[in-house]
Amino acid sequence: MTSTIPYEGIRPGEIIGYRVWRLERNKLRAVTADYMWKRGANGPATDIATTGGFYALKELSDAMRMLMLGSPCAIGKIAMWGEVIEHEQGYRAEYATIVELMDICLDENDRKPRANRDRMTEAMWERYLVAWKKETDATMMKLRRSYGL
DSSP states (O other), X not given: OOXXXXXXXXXXXXXXXXXXXXXXXXXXXXXXXXXBOOSSOBOOOSOTTXXXXXXXXXXXXXXXXXXXXXXXXXXXXXEEEEEEEEOSSEEXXXXXXXXXXXXXXXXXXXXXXXXXXXHHHHHHHHHHTXXXXXXXXXHHHHHXXXXXX
């Protein structure tokens, strides 16, 4: 029997997006704003009616294109709620929290030992108390190549 309830399975406030952060002393800093992300809820954002808010992209592939080669960065998922404005490629929201961090993205020429990269990722997980997904070097390189990075 098929359900006749429209949008069944979608819960209000459940908007997930992808974003990139700059790494600064094992903290996540917004790329285009002077904002250091904190553990738990971030917000309320100011000027949500104009250009303010916590930005995220709808697709992981769009976030991958934003990677800053030559700069240590992290990529991950955020949950957004409150007033949320949808744009063509993403959203901006009044509130946001980090849901998952993926492996830390480093420059192709980075020669840091793998163990050091693992410790840095683990430090991020401990600071923000979120899940972290460790991609293999081969997977990250394949993603970078597929997006021309």
